[in-house]
Amino acid sequence: MTHRPVIKNPSDLLRKKSEVISKEELASEEIQTLIDDLLDSMRLENGIGIAAPQIGAHKRIIIVDDGKGPAAYVNPEIIARSIRKGHFIEEGCLSVPGIWGYVTRHKAVKIRALTREGERVTLKVKDLTSVIFQHEIDHLDGILFIDKADTYTRHPGM
Template identity: 40%
Template sequence: MAVRDILTFDDKVLHTQCERINVIDDDVLSIIQDLKDTLYAGTGIGLAAPQIGILKRVILIDLRQGDEPVIIINPKIIAQSGKEKDCEGCLSYPGYYGIVERPKKVTVIGKNIDGKKVIYKASGLLARALCHEIDHLDGIVYTDRTKEVYSEDEEE
């Protein structure tokens, strides 16, 4: 439908809790299409609705490994285990990154675009991306979880 502008840095929308989606209608499907169009116009692997200015609980992740993209409406982490630190960036903080501690494994439930319950048991990059995007739905950005943010131009 449309490539939307991605909100950046300290836009107040990025720090606002999103509303649950109660009905999956044409408006919600339009939001999902806009998330896809916007993500695929850039270089990221995930996008959450508040990053395009929509305070609804929906995320899109595409690790671009030949699998279908992960689209979850009202995602919720119901289990997690382990911890690992790794570098993260964000389309809302272009050119910056930081080291963030996340769970090694997560189990996430939600709904797909057909309104059916989905469960993702994830580890590695998908687990990290799920945590990152779900944080966006709760008004949390990765810079809230790191001690230092680095510019791509800086040397550590």
């Protein structure tokens, strides 16, 4: 595994849409190494989530640590959302250091993705884990939490 530095905002690399990964590509050494590098980078940065664009790879891969340990999700998509929305947790981002705030998010979401082994999974997540998935999937579409923040709680300009 290799620690790849996390790209910091502002950077055009964080604004680029990521590419879907085929099952064949998922099995490649290149993609498996990328997943290992994401895990390593997230651990070293003390994160609870990271997306491939944050280390310069525009592939649809995220890592989410739901408190039971980090797991990779490939081509994740939100297939259902709770009606209830709100500010459930103060958000920060490894790519936007020093800035924290609240984003209106769905309390619960249903996710469909592939595991790193290529197994299709469907997950129902809520609360913090729901926020992490929504935040990381946004990265895959070139969206940062600061684009959606309703209120900043900490900001260098405050």
